[in-house]
Amino acid sequence: MYGRLLVAGVRRQSSYPLATLAGLVANATFGLLKTGILFAAVGSAGGTLAGYDVGAMSAYVWLSQGLLGSVNLRGRSDMMLRVRSGDVAIDFLRPVDVQGAAIATDVGQGLFALLPRGLPSVLIGLLAVGMTMPTSLGPYVLGAFSVLVGITVSHAFVYLLAVTGFWLVETRGVTVLYMSVAGLFAGLYTPIWLFPDWLRAVAEATPFPSMMMYPVDVLTGRVTGGDAVGVVGVQLAWLAGVLLLGQVLTRAGRRTLEVQGG
């Protein structure tokens, strides 16, 4: 089943080469603009800012740009449309777990986007700006796993937004709220380590850093060894929590649907 999903994804991507290229151009533009302002910030801090030197900052910028096509920070999903249209009633008749199937599909597409979208973005950054990356194998192995978990956390969370549609007439509000808060706390605009203490504490109390900030930290070797394993542990804990909540909401939603008669 996942093999078939992957093939479909490849076909969809290859039939819109222009869209993929366009996404890359956008990534590169924003990456360069971010590089400029963040490098200047590092410079005026005297060469290191919150533990970032220029090379590490570059790695943060380009890896986070690369993950943008795979991590869902926009809050929209097919599931949301299916809940709104009522098509989800059909999904409940299938012999697969609705939550699992929806998230797996999205994660599959997200993983695939790493190839045409993620890797080239990182490559552009590497060639145009240069970046500091770990020289040992460990961070890459753990980092790859951390990225996988991060992508999954984001799609599992967006699934929660989708199922609020069982009770809310209009889900656009939660989408907009998610889009703004998730971007900030996931470290899309700046690393959360640059935040003032209180704001960073707030960010760390949410699952959002697990989607992008932590994977980037592990992959770039900002955290290593036992600390890195600890960070991945935090990600997994959030994943478990979000999935559990999703399961509970799905069952409650199914009951609502049955009460209303679909």
Add this chain to the structure above:
Amino acid sequence: MADALARLAPYRAVLASRMRSQRSYRANFALDLVGAVLVGLMEFTEIWVLFHAVEGIGGFTFTQMLLVFGIADLAFSLADLVVGHCDALPTYVRAGTLDVFFLRPQPVLLQLVTSDISLRRLARATVGLAALAAGLVLNDIAWDVRSVSLLAIALGCGFVMFASLFVTAAGLQFFLVNGAEMTNAFVYGGRYAATQPASVWPRVVAVVFGFLFPMAFAAYLPVTALLEMPGAPWLPSWLGWCAPLAAAWSVTLALLCWRWGVRHYQGAGG
């Protein structure tokens, strides 16, 4: 005068009807207003976080940055309010609305520009307006003809430049029907660039957003001129007075792209 008014009547009629229809979806409208403010706030947070972490960036303090962000964001929001829908040109093409424009006795571009207006984006402008107001109060500005005219030039030209970006995007989307993200790179990238001190830009960015899409002229340069700051080595602060030239170039580029796009749509080659 009466003649000119009569000529504007068609556009006024369409716009008035658009505004009326938006007010009829009150619940969604309120939601969109809140959402727009949130998005604006998040974009501001980025600047605030950076300047909280370090003293100054690119020769700017946080209070000085308030002016750059305020002018750029306000001008962008207003341009988005008025012509932001041009960015959705492929939707117009698919729905056949564009063909209908060809059947009416007004220029197609003017019809497109005046075919819609998004009042909900007015809320987005409040963020820029607040930042600008704070910047004007917190900075030590000598209020005279010079500073007022610079501010007016900056806002006016910024609006024209951003509006031109949207039209340029529309023109290019005749070719890039599936590549709206490509035009997003310079429309939203341009907005982002305009809220930054141009002195920090890498060279490629400086060429693209300093001259091709002259975003440095939207807020950064007028502010350096206003505050009598030195400016970047390749962008002296007196260039702030040249914002009208940059705006004129933006308009030219936009009209060329639009013309080129329409000719492509009509299949006249090119």
Add this chain to the structure above:
Amino acid sequence: MIIETTGLTREFRVREGLRRRTVRAVDELSLAVTAGESVGYIGANGAGKSTTIKMLVGILVPTAGEVRTCGLRPVQDRRDLARRVGVVFGQRSQLWWDLPVGESFEILATIHGLRDGEARARSAELVELLEIGDYLATPVRQVSLGQRMRAEVAAALLHRPELLILDEPTIGLDVLSKQRLREFLVTQRREHGTTLLLTTHDMGDIERLCDRVLVVDHGRLAYDGSLDGLARTVGARRVLVVDLAAPAADLVGLPDATHIRSEGGGLRQHLAFDAESTTAARLLFAVSERAEVRDLSIEEPEIEDVVRSIYAASR
């Protein structure tokens, strides 16, 4: 001449995978329509009808050849032309879907620069003739297809164009709506001398509205002449289908009619007749003298069949 084309040609480049191919949608089309005529422009899907119309009104630039509409060059003089032509595209609306029908009319009147009094009078006239009054205050998105089409026609006629182009005006309409629309168009033409050019898939539209037919096939003009002539050329006959009370022998030898086939051992019989030389009533009378008729229907020739036989004949 209100429409005149010479050697009008339009090519499109289409992508097939990675290769590009040039397709001729309109191929050296030369035609002339005089003011006041009512012309049916027919052809199969993809024959080049819409492409021709788009060139006539200035949306598309011809690849080669000349075109004049109302004596103007459609692309260069598009804005002047827009004041003199009305166009209804069956598939795309010129109304505002979220506004009441009447408000769309008001905006269109302003767009065409009509004076207040003139706009109101014209609008009232069209509303009455097309029976739009009942839903004038209803938003466009809530009216039925038939109602919307009538509103579209009114919208295209507000500025009293001398040429009205209708692209599939009756597609998807029920019989009554079609009938109303046709009657209105006939009146409009008689009273204002409006020239009509319409594309359609409905033979009924052509029969009731047009005194001249153009058939286009693969971008080329395959026929230009009267409807009667078309019928003669291709033998476009109608078919009377009768269901008999009891199976009967094939009804051959009826006056001015040919037996085509029988079904159910003679219970249902298909009889072709030429509308020129007889009527359905006369044929039915002849049939009923030989067998008891329980039910009947009349099949009109499909436009696709007509075009196909034209094409076969012209080869």
